[in-house]
Amino acid sequence: xxxxxxxxxGVVYIPKESxxxxxxxxxxxxxxxxxxxxxxxxxxxxxxGVMIALVLGSVAVxxxxxxxxxxxxxxxxxxxxTIVIDAFFTAARYPSGGTLYSGDVWFLHLEATxxxxxxxxxxTLRIIAIGGLxxxxxxxxxxxxxxxxxxxxxxxxxxxxxxxxxxxSVTSLSQDAANIVDxxxxxxxxxxxxxxxxxxxxxxxxFVPMVVSVMNRADQVSDAMQCRGxxxxxxxxxxxxxxxxxxxxxxxxxxxxxxVADLLYAYYFTxxxx
Amino acid sequence: MQPGPIVTIRDLTYTYxxxxxxxxxxxxxxxxxxxxxxxxxLTGPSGSGKTSLLRxxxxxxxxxxxxGGKFSGEVTVAGMDTAMHSVxxxxxxxxxxxxxxxxxxxxxxVDSEIAFGLExxxxxxxxxxxRIRETAELLGIEHLLSRETSDxxxxxxxxxxxxxxxxxQPEVVVxxxxxxxxxxxxxxxxxxxxDELNRTLxxxxxxxxxxxxxxxxxxxxxxxxxxxxxxxxxxLSVVIKAHGIVLPExxxxxxxxxxxxxxxxxxxxxxxxxxxxxxxxxxxxxCSPAPALDNVSLKIYDSQITAIxxxxxxxxxxxxxxxxxxLKPDSGRVILFxxxxxGKHVKNITHLVGLVSQHADYQLFEENIIKEFSFGPENVGxxxxxxxxxxxxxxxxxxxxxxxxKTPPLRLSAGERQRIAIGSVLMMKTPAVILDEPTLGxxxxxxxxxxxxxxxxxxxxxxxxxxxxxxxxxxxxxxRILLMDDGKIGYDSQxxxxxx
Numbered sequence: 001x002x003x004x005x006x007x008x009x010g011v012v013y014i015p016k017e018s019x020x021x022x023x024x025x026x027x028x029x030x031x032x033x034x035x036x037x038x039x040x041x042x043x044x045x046x047x048x049g050v051m052i053a054l055v056l057g058s059v060a061v062x063x064x065x066x067x068x069x070x071x072x073x074x075x076x077x078x079x080x081x082t083i084v085i086d087a088f089f090t091a092a093r094y095p096s097g098g099t100l101y102s103g104d105v106w107f108l109h110l111e112a113t114x115x116x117x118x119x120x121x122x123x124t125l126r127i128i129a130i131g132g133l134x135x136x137x138x139x140x141x142x143x144x145x146x147x148x149x150x151x152x153x154x155x156x157x158x159x160x161x162x163x164x165x166x167x168x169s170v171t172s173l174s175q176d177a178a179n180i181v182d183x184x185x186x187x188x189x190x191x192x193x194x195x196x197x198x199x200x201x202x203x204x205x206x207f208v209p210m211v212v213s214v215m216n217r218a219d220q221v222s223d224a225m226q227c228r229g230x231x232x233x234x235x236x237x238x239x240x241x242x243x244x245x246x247x248x249x250x251x252x253x254x255x256x257x258x259x260v261a262d263l264l265y266a267y268y269f270t271x272x273x274x
Numbered sequence: 275m276q277p278g279p280i281v282t283i284r285d286l287t288y289t290y291x292x293x294x295x296x297x298x299x300x301x302x303x304x305x306x307x308x309x310x311x312x313x314x315x316l317t318g319p320s321g322s323g324k325t326s327l328l329r330x331x332x333x334x335x336x337x338x339x340x341x342g343g344k345f346s347g348e349v350t351v352a353g354m355d356t357a358m359h360s361v362x363x364x365x366x367x368x369x370x371x372x373x374x375x376x377x378x379x380x381x382x383x384v385d386s387e388i389a390f391g392l393e394x395x396x397x398x399x400x401x402x403x404x405r406i407r408e409t410a411e412l413l414g415i416e417h418l419l420s421r422e423t424s425d426x427x428x429x430x431x432x433x434x435x436x437x438x439x440x441x442x443q444p445e446v447v448v449x450x451x452x453x454x455x456x457x458x459x460x461x462x463x464x465x466x467x468x469d470e471l472n473r474t475l476x477x478x479x480x481x482x483x484x485x486x487x488x489x490x491x492x493x494x495x496x497x498x499x500x501x502x503x504x505x506x507x508x509x510l511s512v513v514i515k516a517h518g519i520v521l522p523e524x525x526x527x528x529x530x531x532x533x534x535x536x537x538x539x540x541x542x543x544x545x546x547x548x549x550x551x552x553x554x555x556x557x558x559x560x561c562s563p564a565p566a567l568d569n570v571s572l573k574i575y576d577s578q579i580t581a582i583x584x585x586x587x588x589x590x591x592x593x594x595x596x597x598x599x600x601l602k603p604d605s606g607r608v609i610l611f612x613x614x615x616x617g618k619h620v621k622n623i624t625h626l627v628g629l630v631s632q633h634a635d636y637q638l639f640e641e642n643i644i645k646e647f648s649f650g651p652e653n654v655g656x657x658x659x660x661x662x663x664x665x666x667x668x669x670x671x672x673x674x675x676x677x678x679x680k681t682p683p684l685r686l687s688a689g690e691r692q693r694i695a696i697g698s699v700l701m702m703k704t705p706a707v708i709l710d711e712p713t714l715g716x717x718x719x720x721x722x723x724x725x726x727x728x729x730x731x732x733x734x735x736x737x738x739x740x741x742x743x744x745x746x747x748x749x750x751x752x753x754r755i756l757l758m759d760d761g762k763i764g765y766d767s768q769x770x771x772x773x774x
Contacts (some may be wrong), residue, residue: 016423087712144382168382171424176636182600183636186629189622198331205649208639212684216635222375223334226361227370228438233396239389239406240399 006270011071011138019247020062020140025149027248031255038259039129047117047266048125055132056260064139071135072128086120087112094119135164143167149242159238165221176213180206198249278352280367280446280474281308282350286724286748288335288498291342298687300326302498304347310445313475317482318495318716320689324478325373328448329474329497330356332363361469366395369444373451375431384426384434385419391442409441413467415473427587429460435482436464438624446474453479473501480717482506492631532572533601547574547612549706549737550597550627555606558590566592567603568761573587576705579728579738581748584758587646590741591632597739599623611705628704631640632711638683646683646694650702673720689716696724706737727749 015021020028038049048062088110091099097114104110147164151157181191184205191196195202283306289299290699300323308314316324329335333356336345349356352367369391370379381387385406392402410416415433418426426434432452439447441701461484468490478483482492492510494502502513506721524747551574557567566589574580574597584590595601596608599620608615611626628650640646647668669675672693679688683694696712696735709728721744728738728751740746748755757765 061346142382143388157695164382165380165519168380168424172376179631179633180636182595183629183631185600185620186598186624186627187630187637188621188624188702189649190619190653205639208684209636212635212639217377221371221373221380223338223361224370224372224378225380226338227334227365227368227372228391229362229365229394229442232362232365232394235396237398237402239386239393239402254346 011135013065013142014067014139015142016140018063018140020136020237022247023140023251024139024242024244025146026153026242026244027251028141029146029149030252031122032133032137032243034255034259035133036127036130038262039126041263042266043122044266044269045122045125047262048129050131050258050262052125052132054255055129055136059132059136062136062140064136068132068135068139069138070130075127075131078131082127083120083122087116090116090119104222120169128193130150145242148240149155151238152241161230169217172217173210173214176217177210179208180209180213183209278309279307281476282348283307283327283330284348284350286327286328286330286347286349287344288342288346290326290339291344292685297342299343300498301330301518304498304500306472306493306500306503307752308446308476310474311472312490313488314477314491314493315482315489316476316478316493316495317480317487319719320480321497321687321717323498325450326498326623327526328370328450328476328478331446331448332356332368332370333359333361335559336360361467362394365391365444367444368446368448369439369442371436371447371449371452373441373454375428375435378435378438381430382424384415384420384421384423387434388419388421388438388441391438395442396712405441405443409437409727412440413437414463427627429456429585429587433464440471444473446476447471449475449477451479452477453481459508472551474592525717531532533552535583546575548609549576549611550739551609552593552596553607553609554602555596555608557601557604559592559594565604565761567596568764569606570761571606572756572763572766574739575707576739577732577735578753579732579751580754580756581740581742581752582756582758583742583745583769585743585747588744589760590758591710592761594629594708594739594741597708598627598629599708600629624704625702626704627706627708628699628702630696630699630707630709630712632714634688634691637695637698638691641682642680643669643677643683643694644679646696647701650698654702656702664701664703668701671723672697673723673747688714689720692716693720700727700731705735706739707731707740709737710741711743713747722750723746737754 027252035051035054039048042048042051062068080205088101091111094115095113097118099111100117101110101112102113113218144166147160147167150163151160187205189202189205283304286300286301286304287379288301289297291297293308304323304327310324311447316327318324324443326335329339330345330349333351336343338361345357351364355363356364379387381390388409389407391401392405397405406419407416410419413433413436415430415437416432418434421430423431423434436449436452452464456464465484465488477485477489483488486506489506491504492502492506493500494513504510527672550572550764552570552572555567555570556565558565568589570589570593582590582593582774592749593603596603599608599610599615599618602608602616615623638646640649644665646663648661651664663774666678669679674690674693674697677690683691686694692712692714693716696709712724713745716724725747732753736769740748740752755765755767756763
């Protein structure tokens with residue numbers, strides 16, 4: 001038999017034993033904020049290159065390189081749009097280096113200079129750094145640990161619990177949606193372009209059962225939570241609360257050192273960010 | 275355990291509000307005492323009030339039910355009047371296992387799930403660790419502790435849900451059909467665990483045969499009234515007969531009663547052309563470590579009811595969705611009426627194979643029963659006259675005549691919704707019909723009606739495939755029985771007959 005091993009695709013948690021997986025979610029969250037800040041403030045391509053190197057280094061030791069590369073494909077359309085807009089439509093703001101191209105396409109006037117090219121490149125690197133590290137965070141952090149970490153940061157439990165349950169429900173609701181589509185397909189409903197354009201009322205065949213499913217689920221989970229004593233104690237405990245370890249402090253030190261050094265370099269050699 | 279009854283119910287009446295329908299009185303002047311440590315089973319037909327009674331004991335009624343419900347009488351649990359205490363407060367004493375574990379699980383890791391109730395009570399993490407280990411050992415689920423809840427099978431989820439209730443050591447445990455979806459071995463193990471449990475147990479269950487050794491008392495409900503309250507025995511049979519209640523005689527769900535399977539006729543080796551043929555079909559869901567269908571080969575013939583038995587997670591639903599083309603195999607071929615489905619869109623198959631999905635709520639959406647019955651036939655091009663002429667027969671067939679046909683199906687009871695879902699697919703007059711767990715929510719009387727309907731379809735040369743874990747239902751109507759386990763066909767009564 002030809003066996004198919006279907007990998008997890010998309011930006012989802014990938015269970016692995018790696019240094020990045022083992023870090024406290026608060027450390028990873030801090031790294032995400034620091035690198036995002038550094039990437040937005042720095043304008044120099046070398047400085048941004050250091051941020052990219054930091055992200056790629058983290059990906060390399062995370063054990064999810066292949067899945068991360070696959071997930072990054074999602075950003076390709078965003079990157080293409082960013083490159084086109086920044087390279088051809090920002091010449092008035094970045095005229096430096098002389099004009100490389102100037103012309104009209106349909107009703108649009110396109111103009112590219114060295115300045116716009118550098119700006120497009122820096123924006124591309126920023127998106128890759130911030131998007132890439134965000135993806136890595138999701139792919140290496142079980143949402144349960146994330147929710148516990150956010151609770152430990154002082155966010156109210158009702159909010160973090162709702163956040164965690166909402167994240168968990170994504171899988172359940174997508175399964176429900178698939179089951180409903182299958183059930184109505186089995187009753188002869190054809191899901192094609194005509195359904196939306198010519199017979200939109202037939203979409204109720206999916207919409208109504210989906211709403212019923214969501215409402216039922218909410219009702220039953222709410223009942224189950226009450227029956228399990230949710231809200232009983234004013235100070236509920238936390239089983240296996242995430243704890244900061246040596247690795248976390250080492251990682252935090254490296255991130256702070258690299259980001260601060262990078263920003264100082266960018267500030268003293270190239271001035272404040274764009 | 276405290277002396278005297280731990281649960282006292284006096285003159286309890288509860289009426290659900292109606293929306294576009296008449297209010298339904300689920301419980302009528304119910305009186306019941308449950309002593310500490312006692313193990314009782316509530317049974318009765320669908321809609322008899324079993325679940326409502328459990329919801330009154332754990333406080334969900336009156337605190338968490340629909341607005342407009344009318345509650346009267348008194349329910350006291352361990353000295354607490356349930357109307358005066360919140361559900362969370364009552365949960366200190368009463369643990370609840372719901373029928374559907376999927377809708378009880380709130381976290382993504384098994385150990386966190388079991389810890390949830392203890393965290394809510396402020397139990398310290400070290401103590402939580404110890405209690406999780408003890409409870410997991412009791413239920414034999416130590417190997418599941420590090421797993422993600424989304425990766426568990428139905429049976430595993432059910433055991434985790436039970437563990438998450440037992441871990442808080444409530445004095446009273448109420449369970450709503452906890453054996454649904456468990457295979458015979460798991461059911462037997464659970465009965466052993468419950469038997470040794472030094473707690474008050476109140477179990478609502480359709481099937482009571484397998485609980486005979488466990489229960490101290492049986493309470494039979496019909497239309498919200500207690501008909502019998504006492505030890506199982508001859509008196510019980512007299513009461514049940516007198517009130518025309520149909521209860522299953524045995525508690526077996528699947529292949530534990532192999533004599534029943536052996537007694538079934540296999541049709542012998544069939545030389546006819548199969549209506550549906552699966553050749554070495556394999557299918558694996560994304561992210562799943564094991565195939566849902568593992569090299570399945572199977573021939574389905576017309577004028578035959580084929581029952582495919584298996585516990586939840588054995589691959590029945592996946593197989594059903596291959597039989598009507600909504601899933602395409604990763605490997606192998608599916609041949610429908612002589613044609614390979616690999617290049618075919620599902621829209622070209624629905625007029626040949628109708629599929630009744632496992633949950634009626636995935637299908638029903640129309641504003642009344644007539645439109646619900648018409649939806650499928652209209653999609654496959656059946657004429658208006660033909661549709662209209664078939665509806666009265668379908669309403670009669672599924673005993674829906676007492677309901678106004680203009681009633682929205684979603685307002686009806688679970689059993690009624692299930693019957694409408696089945697009827698709406700049978701309306702399409704497809705030569706092959708597949709029913710995925712059609713007996714969910716049906717009581718014994720309605721199951722017999724359904725079995726008769728399927729037999730009639732079979733006589734009209736239809737091919738009928740029933741996916742179920744209800745062996746009694748299968749044995750009441752099937753010509754051929756297959757057993758599925760871990761995505762494979764483990765037994766085929768037809769092959770056995772041919773071998774003989």
